[in-house]
Each structure stands twice: as structure tokens, then as C-alpha cells.
Amino acid sequence: MTQYRVTEDSLRVFCQEVFATLGVGMTDAQTVADNLVEAELRGVKSHGVAKMKEYAHKLEIKEFNARPDIKIVREGISSLAIDGDFGLGAVTGKWAMTRCLDKAKRTGIAVATVGKGRHFGMAAFYSMLALKQDMIGIALCNSGPIMTVYGGTSRVLGTNPISIAVPANQEYPLVFDAATSQAAFNRIIVANREEREIPSGWAVDQHGQPTVNAGEALLGAVIPFGGYKGSDLAVMVEVLSGLLSGAFLAAAGGEQPAAKHNGVGFFFGAVHITDFVDTALFKQAVDELIASLKASRREENYGEIYMPGEKEYISRANSIKQGVDISGAVLADLQEVQKRYGLKSILEIITASE
Structure with missing residues (x-):
């Protein structure tokens, strides 16, 4: 193609x-x-x-x-509960994360939930907002039921991504961003559109059987990464972003009218580093951690060791140039x-x- x-x-x-x-x-x-x-x-x-x-x-x-008419429905000293009014996820997500960061500057740490959300795209988009202010950012989101629970074959959980962004000094920031499934559901959608097979272990078909056919996978369900560990993480993301925000419970059946009405839920967190340790020393310590990890002994014939988000920063630089x-x-x-x-x-x- x-x-x-x-x-x-x-x-x-x-x-x-x-x-x-x-x-x-x-x-x-x-x-x-x-x-x-x-x-x-x-x-x-x-x-x-x-x-x-x-x-x-x-x-x-x-x-x-x-x-959307985005509004704060509950507020504490270091917390926000936000009604996203079914707006585009990027709009409500940035609105919420920006206010979470502002509050963390005053309280040291803050969290925000968003109910009545919609698809918010790349989770790192929100966690990385914290980097510009020398803060640590956290972003979680649930979704409609498209993933199995460990040991199951039906759709009961979202792919429920997790992103954490940590500022560094001279090195690239550490940016973890991953779905709790073997692969993001949208990667299967893209593979199907491009008529490509997907790797074995990503999904099951509608009969619960393993498949490499992207079209069959879209009718079936994706699989949690890491067995029960990924499955359990997805459950916890469901609690923080789905239940705590008042959004629907994927495990209870996202296709039910009342549940569908409540939309997607987000959870954001911000840590004001200077409230815990000197920011400059912290960022230097992150650099030293990165250096020590990258200098560690490697498996035979293994190439360079990359940190969370490093490949994405390299990709970004290349894309801007080319x-x-x-x-x-x-x-x-x-x-x-x-x-x-x-x-x-x-x-x-x-x-x-x-």
C-alpha cells in the first residue's frame, strides 16, 4: 500500500x-x-x-x-470533579488537566475526574502538559467494553490507558503511555483499514478463538497485556476513571442506554515536585537514573536500551524535519x-x- x-x-x-x-x-x-x-x-x-x-x-x-458547557460539579482543596458535557475528549481533557495543574501548584498534589467524556485520544497529550511546568502528570481513561478480563473471552473492559510523564534535565522526559491491552484497539482498526494481519496474541474473534485477522478481531475482543497483571490494572483504571468520575461501568455493560448516556471517564493527577524535593535536584536525579539504566548490561545481540517515551521523542523530531x-x-x-x-x-x- x-x-x-x-x-x-x-x-x-x-x-x-x-x-x-x-x-x-x-x-x-x-x-x-x-x-x-x-x-x-x-x-x-x-x-x-x-x-x-x-x-x-x-x-x-x-x-x-x-x-460543551464544561463545569466543575464538586471541588475540594486538592480535587476537582468535572462534567465534560460530552464534548470532544481533547477539549474537556485539556480543560480539566490545566485546572488540576493550577491546583497542584497551591496544594502540592491534585487530582481531577471528568464524567460525560468522549474519546480523548493519546493519553500522553495530557500527562505531558505537566512537563512544561516542571511537574509530574498522570492521565487515565476508561472506554467502552472491547477487552476481555483475564481468563474470559467476552468484551467487559475498556483498553483503559495509563500515562505518566516525568520531567528530566538534559535527557528526554520519561513518558509512559500504554493501553492495558496487548495493543490499542485503534491499531486493529487501522490494520483492518490497511488490510494487514495483526500479531498473534492481540485479540480473539467473536467465538473467543485467537485470531490474526483484523476484521475478525474487531468483531471479537482484545486481550489484556501481561495476563492477570494487565487485566487487573484495567480494572483499577475503570475504578478511578469510570466509577470515581460517575461515568459508565464498562463491566456492567456499556451498551445499556443509561450506561451509554454517561459517557467516558477520565482521571488526571499532578504532582508539584518542589513541594517534595528541590526540582533541579530531582530532574538531575532523573537524568542519572536514565544514564544508569541505559548503561546496564544488555542481553546478547540486543540493541540500544530506550526509556519510556524516548522513541516517540525521536519520531517527533524526525517527523518535524521530514x-x-x-x-x-x-x-x-x-x-x-x-x-x-x-x-x-x-x-x-x-x-x-x-
């Missing part, structure tokens, strides 16, 4: 125009575009512009609220969106290759 490389700027402008055309305010349109393009830059293709067609459709049918790689299938989706809404912006293609 042909691969294309497009300019970052044209991709960002294109995304902004899509959302603005569908009634999203300009600032919010920029936020969602930043979320999707940042995922592309970091190589997280499953949460990049491959989501654009879906987002546009859900805005059109009003499943996503283009202009352009953003997108598949022919994703480009076709974007062109379909462009035609459907009569957009003026044009994606600038740098190269195309088989």
Missing part, C-alpha cells in the same frame, strides 16, 4: 478546518488538531488523524458536543472528509512511496 508524507502544518490546518466547519470553536478546534497531530508526530498512528473521519461523523450526528507519514488508506479517509464538507485546505504531500 502506498505511503505518503505530508507537511505537519498542512495537516494541522486541515484538522482545524474540519472541526471549525462542524461547529467547534476555533480555540477548541486547535486543541483537538494539536492532539491528533501530536500523536502523528510521536508515531502513535492509532490515535492520530486516522480518527478524523470518526470524529467528524460523531460531531455531525451530535454524539460529540461541538460546544514530514508526517500517513498510509494511503488514511489519506483516502481524509480526502473523503475534505470532499464531504467542502474544505478549502489542501494536504501538502511531500513524497509518495510503495
Whole structure:
């Protein structure tokens, strides 16, 4: 399948125009575009512009609220409970995380939940907001039931991602961002769109049997990573982001009307480092930790040891220099969106290759 490389700027402008055309305010349109393009830059293709067609459709049918009335419904000294009003996840997520960070500056540590949320894209987009303020950021999210529990074969849990971002000094920040499934569900959607098989162990079909066929996997369920450990982590993310926020319980059946109405839940955390230890010393200690880990003895024939998020930072630097790689299938989706809404912006293609 042909691969294309497009300019970052044209991709960002294109995304902004899509959302603005569908009634999203300009600032919010920029936020969602930043979320999707940042995922592309970091190589997280499953949460990049491959989501654009879906987002546009859900805005059109009003499943996503283009202009949400986001509000704080409960507030404590170091806590916030927020009603996201079914707005685009990137909009409500950034709104909530920004206020969580502001509160942590005053209290040392703060947490925020968001109920009535919608798909919020790459979790690291929110945890990394803390890095600009020399803070530690945490982002969790639940989703509709698309993953099995350990030992089961039916859909009862979301893929429930976890992201933690930690500032460093000279080294790249440490940024962990992973679903609790073997692979993000969106990676299977992309594989199906591109007519590729998926690795063994990612999913089961609708009969509970292992499959490498992406289409069959979409009818079945994804599998937790690491056996019971990933499964149990997913349950705990469900508690913090689903139950604590008042969002639906995936395990109780996300297809039930009342449960579906309550949407997706988010959980954010922020740690003001200076309230615990000198920030400069902490960041230097992170650098030293990274250096010691990367210098450790390696397995035979193993290449470089990478830290959490390091490959994504390298991908980002390369994408900014060379352009953003997108598949022919994703480009076709974007062109379909462009035609459907009569957009003026044009994606600038740098190269195309088989």
C-alpha cells in the first residue's frame, strides 16, 4: 500500500478546518488538531488523524458536543470533579488537566475526574502538559467494553490507558503511555483499514478463538497485556476513571442506554515536585537514573536500551524535519472528509512511496 508524507502544518490546518466547519470553536478546534497531530508526530498512528473521519461523523450526528458547557460539579482543596458535557475528549481533557495543574501548584498534589467524556485520544497529550511546568502528570481513561478480563473471552473492559510523564534535565522526559491491552484497539482498526494481519496474541474473534485477522478481531475482543497483571490494572483504571468520575461501568455493560448516556471517564493527577524535593535536584536525579539504566548490561545481540517515551521523542523530531507519514488508506479517509464538507485546505504531500 502506498505511503505518503505530508507537511505537519498542512495537516494541522486541515484538522482545524474540519472541526471549525462542524461547529467547534476555533480555540477548541486547535486543541483537538494539536492532539491528533501530536500523536502523528510521536508515531502513535492509532490515535492520530486516522480518527478524523470518526470524529467528524460523531460531531455531525451530535454524539460529540461541538460546544460543551464544561463545569466543575464538586471541588475540594486538592480535587476537582468535572462534567465534560460530552464534548470532544481533547477539549474537556485539556480543560480539566490545566485546572488540576493550577491546583497542584497551591496544594502540592491534585487530582481531577471528568464524567460525560468522549474519546480523548493519546493519553500522553495530557500527562505531558505537566512537563512544561516542571511537574509530574498522570492521565487515565476508561472506554467502552472491547477487552476481555483475564481468563474470559467476552468484551467487559475498556483498553483503559495509563500515562505518566516525568520531567528530566538534559535527557528526554520519561513518558509512559500504554493501553492495558496487548495493543490499542485503534491499531486493529487501522490494520483492518490497511488490510494487514495483526500479531498473534492481540485479540480473539467473536467465538473467543485467537485470531490474526483484523476484521475478525474487531468483531471479537482484545486481550489484556501481561495476563492477570494487565487485566487487573484495567480494572483499577475503570475504578478511578469510570466509577470515581460517575461515568459508565464498562463491566456492567456499556451498551445499556443509561450506561451509554454517561459517557467516558477520565482521571488526571499532578504532582508539584518542589513541594517534595528541590526540582533541579530531582530532574538531575532523573537524568542519572536514565544514564544508569541505559548503561546496564544488555542481553546478547540486543540493541540500544530506550526509556519510556524516548522513541516517540525521536519520531517527533524526525517527523518535524521530514514530514508526517500517513498510509494511503488514511489519506483516502481524509480526502473523503475534505470532499464531504467542502474544505478549502489542501494536504501538502511531500513524497509518495510503495
